[in-house]
Amino acid sequence: xxxxxxxxxxxxxKRLAASAAGIAAVALTLAGCGGGDSGMGGSGGDEPAAAExxxxxxxxxxxxxxxxxxxxxxxxxxFEAENPDITVVPDFTDWDGYWDKLATSVAAGDxxxxxxxxERYISDYSTKNVLADLSQLDIDTSKVDDSVLAGGQxxxxxxxxxxxxxxxxxVADPEIFADAGVxxxxxxxxxxxxxxxxxxAVSKGAGEGVWGTQDYGFNEAGxxxxxxxxxxxxxxxxxxxxxxxxxxxxxxxxSLDLMEGGGQPDAARTVEYQAAxxxxxxxxxxxxxxxxxxxxxxGALTDSSGHELELLRLPGxxxxxxxxxxxxxxxxxxxxxxxxxxxxxxxxxxxxxxSQEAADIMLTDRGLPANTxxxxxxxxxxxxxxxxxxxxxxDIEDEIVDTPPVPPHGSAELADIMERVNTDVLFERITPxxxxxxxxxxxxxxxxx
Amino acid sequence: xxxxxxxxxSKQSVSPRKKGDGRWALxxxxxxxxxxxLITAGPMGASLYLSFTDYDLLSPPxxxxxxxxxxxxxxxxxxxxxxxxxxxxxxxxxxxxxxxLGLALLLDRGMRGLALYxxxxxxxxxxxxxxxxxxxxxxxxxxxxxxxxxxxxxxxQGQGWVSHPDYALGTLMALNVWTFGAPMVIFLAGLxxxxxxxxxAASIDGASKFRQFRSVTLPLLTPIIFFNLVLQLIEAxxxxxxxxxxxxxxxxxxxxxxxxxxxxxxxGFGSLDMGYASAMxxxxxxxxxxxxxxxxxxxxYWVFYDD
Numbered sequence: 001x002x003x004x005x006x007x008x009x010x011x012x013x014k015r016l017a018a019s020a021a022g023i024a025a026v027a028l029t030l031a032g033c034g035g036g037d038s039g040m041g042g043s044g045g046d047e048p049a050a051a052e053x054x055x056x057x058x059x060x061x062x063x064x065x066x067x068x069x070x071x072x073x074x075x076x077x078x079f080e081a082e083n084p085d086i087t088v089v090p091d092f093t094d095w096d097g098y099w100d101k102l103a104t105s106v107a108a109g110d111x112x113x114x115x116x117x118x119e120r121y122i123s124d125y126s127t128k129n130v131l132a133d134l135s136q137l138d139i140d141t142s143k144v145d146d147s148v149l150a151g152g153q154x155x156x157x158x159x160x161x162x163x164x165x166x167x168x169x170x171v172a173d174p175e176i177f178a179d180a181g182v183x184x185x186x187x188x189x190x191x192x193x194x195x196x197x198x199x200x201a202v203s204k205g206a207g208e209g210v211w212g213t214q215d216y217g218f219n220e221a222g223x224x225x226x227x228x229x230x231x232x233x234x235x236x237x238x239x240x241x242x243x244x245x246x247x248x249x250x251x252x253x254x255s256l257d258l259m260e261g262g263g264q265p266d267a268a269r270t271v272e273y274q275a276a277x278x279x280x281x282x283x284x285x286x287x288x289x290x291x292x293x294x295x296x297x298x299g300a301l302t303d304s305s306g307h308e309l310e311l312l313r314l315p316g317x318x319x320x321x322x323x324x325x326x327x328x329x330x331x332x333x334x335x336x337x338x339x340x341x342x343x344x345x346x347x348x349x350x351x352x353x354x355s356q357e358a359a360d361i362m363l364t365d366r367g368l369p370a371n372t373x374x375x376x377x378x379x380x381x382x383x384x385x386x387x388x389x390x391x392x393x394x395d396i397e398d399e400i401v402d403t404p405p406v407p408p409h410g411s412a413e414l415a416d417i418m419e420r421v422n423t424d425v426l427f428e429r430i431t432p433x434x435x436x437x438x439x440x441x442x443x444x445x446x447x448x449x
Numbered sequence: 450x451x452x453x454x455x456x457x458x459s460k461q462s463v464s465p466r467k468k469g470d471g472r473w474a475l476x477x478x479x480x481x482x483x484x485x486x487l488i489t490a491g492p493m494g495a496s497l498y499l500s501f502t503d504y505d506l507l508s509p510p511x512x513x514x515x516x517x518x519x520x521x522x523x524x525x526x527x528x529x530x531x532x533x534x535x536x537x538x539x540x541x542x543x544x545x546x547x548x549x550l551g552l553a554l555l556l557d558r559g560m561r562g563l564a565l566y567x568x569x570x571x572x573x574x575x576x577x578x579x580x581x582x583x584x585x586x587x588x589x590x591x592x593x594x595x596x597x598x599x600x601x602x603x604x605x606q607g608q609g610w611v612s613h614p615d616y617a618l619g620t621l622m623a624l625n626v627w628t629f630g631a632p633m634v635i636f637l638a639g640l641x642x643x644x645x646x647x648x649x650a651a652s653i654d655g656a657s658k659f660r661q662f663r664s665v666t667l668p669l670l671t672p673i674i675f676f677n678l679v680l681q682l683i684e685a686x687x688x689x690x691x692x693x694x695x696x697x698x699x700x701x702x703x704x705x706x707x708x709x710x711x712x713x714x715x716x717g718f719g720s721l722d723m724g725y726a727s728a729m730x731x732x733x734x735x736x737x738x739x740x741x742x743x744x745x746x747x748x749x750y751w752v753f754y755d756d
């Protein structure tokens with residue numbers, strides 16, 4: 001690439017050529033070519049200086065909604081008030097654009113200093129040496145449960161610190177249950193079979209246009225819970241697929257049973273509700289009695305349904321070998337391996353994690369705070385819905401056996417694979433057994449590559 | 450580069466005054482040239498190089514030779530997306546051109562308020578590529594959307610068109626057909642070019658309206674048809690926004706709307722397989738180049754130039 005530039009420079013039209021070459025270089029960096037070299041080791045980030053020279057400026061990247069952007073900017077102000085020599089530059093976007101932008105910034109050698117990460121992506125970034133080992137930095141993690149902290153560890157290094165925790169749970173609408181004349185299931189004992197019969201009964205009782213439940217097959221979290229109940233796991237700590245083909249087939253069979261019994265809508269509608277998010281979901285539009293969601297989505301669901309919704313444990317928790325539910329790190333705080341200012345970045349992460357002031361602003365927006373001390377501190381300030389969520393999380397704490405290991409490199413494709421395989425099952429283009437085979441093959445290929 | 454060589458070579462042989470003009474020319478060319486290097490040539494060169502590498506954006510590219518291309522041809526989703534794209538292009542482009550020509554013929558009859566109609570029918574072309582229209586399309590063809598409400602009036606139980614793998618691509622094709630305004634305006638201009646005397650002569654010979662259309666309008670319009678065909682084919686092959694928005698970004702349901710460029714994007718930014726995505730981009734260039742070449746070769750046999 002640079003040959004073109006040098007060749008140009010020897011000719012006439014010097015100024016134009018020089019600027020063109022310069023711009024071309026920028027263009028190439030933008031396009032990603034060679035950006036890796038300049039970005040990875042070039043800035044001397046490998047050996048951080050003992051003492052940092054501040055005033056300094058660090059960049060914090062996160063995704064989210066407008067409310068999160070506003071609260072995060074307040075937190076940044078609070079941090080800057082405490083640390084006047086550090087300026088935190090906000091770098092935020094919505095979820096969809098976030099990963100495109102982050103990957104491109106890393107390629108351009110312009111990695112944000114503090115990065116919000118998520119479990120599907122953290123392996124990709126840590127194995128490419130983009131993220132720093134946070135255990136080497138000065139961040140106090142003593143108030144975070146070890147099992148929760150383990151959610152951000154890969155090969156013994158702490159690449160991310162959980163911001164907060166969520167659980168994958170059923171959300172139920174008692175009003176629709178009442179309309180249908182069906183009793184809310186006892187979530188401490190219900191089985192997967194009970195789930196199907198309950199949903200079918202609600203559909204029958206509630207009449208036209210209202211269904212028992214929304215299909216759960218698009219999210220691998222449900223599969224992971226079912227696998228864990230059977231003593232398996234979606235991914236092993238070694239980063240391999242740890243679920244049996246039988247379990248995957250059984251998982252998809254539940255959806256088919258529900259469609260057959262009328263407990264969930266037909267395939268085309270299901271695909272549509274799936275794409276509509278919490279606001280357009282069956283629960284959100286008062287057209288369904290149940291749905292499986294992350295606990296932090298309870299607020300959005302409650303708001304759009306206008307009903308008071310309840311959280312239920314997933315079925316089968318007392319049916320199998322062990323319980324399958326778990327705390328999922330909502331997201332992670334990570335620090336760039338390349339940052340010029342590792343100490344300032346660490347100080348900022350420490351503030352986000354441990355400061356009561358930050359927690360009071362953030363509340364449960366990044367999950368129920370992972371720091372148990374600040375979690376206690378915000379309980380009084382929570383909305384009734386968040387309070388319900390916090391209570392539910394506390395209720396299941398003793399039943400949770402462990403946190404699943406970080407999904408391996410390549411697992412970012414899992415969501416896509418789930419959605420394709422599940423759609424094929426729902427439209428009965430493949431049987432659950434064929435779906436299981438296809439799922440195993442595709443996931444194995446994705447995490448090998 | 451050649452532009453500069455050309456210009457600097459020509460400088461030596463011209464008069465001093467002209468030389469000054471050359472400088473000015475360079476100055477005025479600069480924005481275009483900078484744009485070419487910055488936005489087109491640079492990234493294209495980079496992607497050509499990247500197509501022979503394994504590049505995940507996060508670590509430096511590794512040279513792998515033609516591996517991306519061999520992987521591509523062995524990838525069932527790649528073949529699937531090719532199938533979807535060809536289906537989309539070869540069904541929707543002819544329909545779109547037929548609609549454009551049909552309306553152009555209607556509008557050409559010189560009715561009152563022609564300018565208004567022309568603008569109204571051109572509107573979809575302006576809007577058609579936008580995210581807003583794609584979202585609207587999702588609504589119209591949804592399970593409880595407009596289409597099904599109309600069907601329900603006739604007692605027909607419709608279904609979720611965008612969310613059913615058998616019909617989702619059809620809604621995208623319909624969207625493409627609906628944006629017939631741009632070729633329509635070109636057809637209209639083409640129709641105006643046909644000398645009135647041919648029609649007069651034809652009607653004196655007793656030719657019916659249909660016969661006039663077949664023997665006068667159509668042959669004289671073939672250069673315009675050809676032009677529209679080439680343009681719309683190229684555009685259709687590169688359709689992205691519609692499929693991205695209507696499918697919710699993943700080409701679903703069941704890959705039924707996985708247009709080529711959408712799969713390219715998913716590979717590049719979803720799977721961080723930028724080498725593969727670059728290889729796909731270059732292969733698409735070959736496909737489009739090939740299609741256009743075939744078009745030009747075939748044009749000898751059906752395009753009629755009246756000169």
